[in-house]
Structure formats: structure tokens, C-alpha cells
Amino acid sequence: MTSLFQSLQMGALSLPHRILMAPMTRGRGTREHVPTEMMIDYYAQRASAGLIISEAIGISQQGLGWAYATGIWSGEQIAGWKRITDAVHARGGRIVAQLWHMGRVVHPSFLQGGQPVSASVTTAPGLAHTYAGKQPYSAARALGTDEIPALLEQFRQATRNAIEAGFDGVQVHAANGYLIDQFLRDSGNFRTDGYGGSIDNRIRLLKEVTKAVAEVIGADRTSVRLSPGSYDQGVRDSDPEPLFVRAAQVLSDIGIAHLELREPPMDGTFGASERPPMAPAIRRAFKGVLILNSDYDIARAQAAVESGLADAIAFGRPFIANPDLPARLKDQLPLSQDDPSTWFTQGAEGYSSYPYYGATEA
Template sequence: MADTPSLFDSIQLGAIAAPNRIVMAPLTRGRSDEGHVPQSSLKAEYYAQRASAGLIIAEATGISREGLGWPSAPGIWSQDQITAWQPVTKAVHDAGGRIILQLWHMGRLVHPDFLDGAPPVSASATTAGGYAHTPTGKKDYAEARALAKEEIPRLVADYVQAAHNAIAAGFDGVQIHAANGYLIDQFLRDGTNLRDDEYGGSIENRIRLLREVTQAVAGAIGADRTSVRLSPNGETQSCDDSNPVALFTAAAAALQDIGIAFLELREQKDFGNFGQTDVPRISPDIRKVFKGPLVLNQEYNRERADADLASGLCDAISFGRPYISNPDLVARLRDNAELTPDDYKSWYSDGPVGYTDYPVRAAQEVI
């Protein structure tokens, strides 16, 4: 019988040879200017500090102005943005790391303030609950307009161009953000997709956009450099589905057919501080249809990570918030060392405080 895999074993994630199975999950942290151009030197230091991760999935990054509605979040649609990302990827590579970029379209969660007053786009004319973060404070979300079928090729092209731009910026690949109630998730779930054309109604129709975007990106930069994030769970940002098992297993099967590098699942669970739900885990069902590397995420500690790896439920674990305050997370997990708590007040602030100034317990080692 093969040895039980551990967090510290190497793994092949498509074209990327990862020296361990600890993935840094994408974390929105701001630190970009008003034109959504990353603060190069600051981000380079931040990500290079975390280069001992088997793989870094860089923060959600807008594929277009239409798709980005978060103050100080970065984009990847302009040459200035590409140029600003290049020192970041170089710093990670110089430190021995690997880094991919998460491609983001927020759909109906983009406030009109980011769009010169125009409505955001979504699968259907719906309005998200809660409020948006805008440059002038919190505001109620606005009703989205439904994307016309004729606009979808343009949207797919935006994803493809963003993927090309990410490679030009030096990233080792991309992750398509299809989770957490953002645009592709809004197409996936029947609570937000009310369409009656070939992109709505049946599950096969609702996964069509995910399949088309993923096929196009994989065709542009290689399936072995293309990954996807899904959130097969209960309600997220007022986006929900009546039959999540059937939906997300169908989505995973479609991604298996495309041959993506890996699939990451953000699972809401019944423990931890974020994303609690009474919806049972769907990863066991997805594991049956998706045969490539499966990465799980949500409130993991080492004990739960070891258990899910040992059971064969997944192949790697992505850690989010622990990476905010523990740039040396690999070493701390390896040594069962205490983790430094993070300061919520600095998550989305500007500058190095709460970003690059967390203590490192010992000299980092890429393992």
C-alpha cells in the first residue's frame, strides 16, 4: 500500500511541480492604486515572504473594469497592470516559489460607482443582499442587468486576454474564480440564474459559461496552467442553489473533461468563524467525478488537513487567513508551532502595517 500523503510531500499540479501540498489561498488585500495597478514593491515583498508555499494563488484580480468592484484591488487588463505585476512574480520566483493569478469578475457585486453609474452585469436582473464597499463608503447593491447572449463571447474573450496578460506578467498559470457568489457562480446557481436561453434553466445550461470560459482559457495558455475555484456549499453573498450536489458534480465533471491542472473547492463547514452552513460537504461527491488534483479550503488546521489528505478526500489543502499573519506557515505547520493571530483592522488598509510586518519564527525554508 502506498504511503499516506502528508502536507509536506511534493505534488504535480498540472505544469507546476509543487514541493509541498500547502497552497496559499487567494486573499483580497487591497494595496493597489486608484487605477487598480498593484503597488509593486509592497506586493513583491508580501508574496516573496510566502514563497515556501507549495503554490501561491495570488489575490482575486479583475479581468476588466466591468468586473472589478473592490477599492484598491488589482487588475490585469492594462499594460500598466501587467508591468506592475512583473516584479511581484520575479520576487516569488527568485525566492524559489511558484505563483498563479486568480481571474475575477464580480458580476452583480460591482457597484455602479465603479462603472460611471452604469448597472453591473449578471446572469439575470437580480440584486445582491448586503452592501458594497465603494471608494466613498458602504452602499446598497444595485440591480444588475442580464448579460445579453450576444455579449457572452466578449466576456469569454476578456477572460482569455486576462490569462494571456497574466502569463506576460510572469505568473505560472491562472485560476478562474467561479466561486463565492461572483459572476460565474451567479450563472451556476438557480437562485441567481433566471434565464430561459441556453445559459439558463437546466444544470447543463447553467454550467455552460463556466465550461466555455475554462475551455477558452485552457486553449489559450494550456489546460496544465489553468485551474478553477468553486464553492459547492450553501448560500454565499446571497447566491444559492436548490440542488447543489447535482450542480457542482456536473460542473466538476465538465472540468474533468477539459483536463484542468487542479480544482480548488471552498467548502463552508460547521466549524470556524466564516461560512458556516448546514449543507453537507459535497467534496466526497466531487471526488468521484473529478480525477485530477483536488485542493480543499476552509478553516483548516493541521489536524483536519492531515485527516482529509490521509482519507484520500483531497490531494492538497489551501490555507487563507493563516497566511495573512504567518508568512512562514509551512515551517510553522511542519513544526506544530503556534500561529500568529492576524489583525482584522489591517486586512484592507494601505501600506506595510499588517501586511509585510508579521514576524517570521525562523529562517524560511523552501521544502
């Protein structure tokens, strides 16, 4: 019987256990999207995770529209992330970079007046969080087929930069209503060219991006995040299971190190799925390491690993207030509760201020 605390070979990486830290954007960078000193402490404190999947990191200014989020296209950004990966490695940890293009969810104020891009001419619902406060999203223009080679090169260069920054691998962010997800799902993709219409056409960008990344760093250090059951930022699909099963088959053929699914339960506490989980069908289609995420406690996590449904579990919010989460879960110690009001502030309070079990705050 497989345990959550058993080691796991994940592509080129050997993990000491199967409790991973999920990617969480926390807004602690600078306005120039450079990592800050407090981020070194935050990530180093959580180095006992079997693997840290970094917060989403913008591959380009065009693709980044989150206040105080970080990027990886400039030398200063690369150097900032190098200090973080060095600190994680010094504590025996492993960390991969999640590469991000937000597509239509980028507000024009981040683009110096430019227009966001997406699969088709659409507008994200709701309000964007900008440096000037909440503002309505603007209509995105359809990304031209002649622009896709440049986009693929941005992902390649971001991967090269991640290697320079000392990351152990990369994860392609293809979930949560961002650019690749906008291409995947039929509510946001109305294209009539080779990137729209059929399932194979709609997953074409995902396939090309993943292959581009894998060509640079190796498939055994490449991973992908999908969110098959979520309705994120106005993006959904009329028939998601065939879409995501086919996407899993294509990614399996590429040979990526792992596939992470963010799939909240139908009664989830932080977002809820509109339908039963697709993980069982995806599990049959994907032959590599499968990681599940969203609303897992220790009992659900252990059951998923024991049953073979998942190879590992990525925990998000529990890692916020419990930097020593693996030890707490293993020793059945009580978990601290995080403060949602500090999730996206710019200070250390509620970020790097949570102590290990039994320790007092500095």
C-alpha cells in the same frame, strides 16, 4: 500514506509540498487597480507555499468593483504583477493568477455610471464597499448572449496578460457569489436561453470560460475555484450537489490542473456551510488534483490528505500572520494571530509586517 509535506505534480507544475496559499483579496492596490510596492514584499515573503494562488484580479473594469483591488487589463497592471511574480520566483516559489469578474457585486460607481451585469436582472443583498463608503448595490442587467463572446475574449486576454506578467498558471474564480457563480445557481439565474434552466445550461458559461482560458495557457496550467457549500452574497442553489458534481465532471473532462473547493464546515468560524460537505461526491467526479479550503488546521489538513479526500489544502487566514506557514506547520511551531482590523487597509501594517518565526519586526 500520503503526507501534507510530500511533493505533488499538479498539471505542469511540480510542488514541493501540499500546503498552498489560498487567494485573499487585501485591497493594497491603487485606485487605478495597479499593484503596489508593498505587494512585492507580501507575496515574496510567502514564496515557501507549495503554490500561491493570487488575490482575485479583475479581468476588466466592468468586472471589478472592489476598492483598491488589482486588475490585469492595462500595461501598468501587467508590469506591476511582473515585479511580484519575479520576486516570488527569485525565492523559489510558484504563483498563479486568479481571474475575476464580480458580476452584480460591482457597484456602478466603479463603472463611471454604467450598470453591472449578471445572469439575470437581480440585486445583490447588503452594502457595497466603495471609495465613498458603504452604499447599496444596484440592480444588475442580464448579460446578453451577444455579449458572451466578448466576455470570453476578456478572459482570454487576461490569460495572455497573466502569461506576460510571469504567472505560472491561472485560476478561474467561479465561486463566492461572483459572475460565474451567479450563472451556476438557481437563486440568481432565471434565464430561459441556453445559459439558464437545466444544470448543463447553467454550467455552460463556466465550461466556456474554462475552455477559453485553457486554449491560451494550456489545461495543465488552468484551474478553477468553486464554493459548493457556501451561501455567498445572496447566491445559493436549491439542489447544489447535482449541480456541482456535474460541474466537476465537465472540468475533469477539460483536464484542468486542479479544482479548488472553498467549503466551510457547518460550524465554520469564517462563514458556515448550510449542509454537509460535498467534497466526497465531487472527489469521485473529478479525476484531477483536488484542493480543499476553509477552516483547516494541521490535523484536519493532514487527515484530508491521508484519507485521499484531498490532494492538497489551501490555507488562507493562517498565511496572513505567518508568512513562513509551511515551516511552522512542519516543525510544529506556534502560529501568530492576524489582526482583522488590518485585513483591508491600505498600509503595510498587518500586511507585509508579520515576521518569520524567531525574527523581530523591522
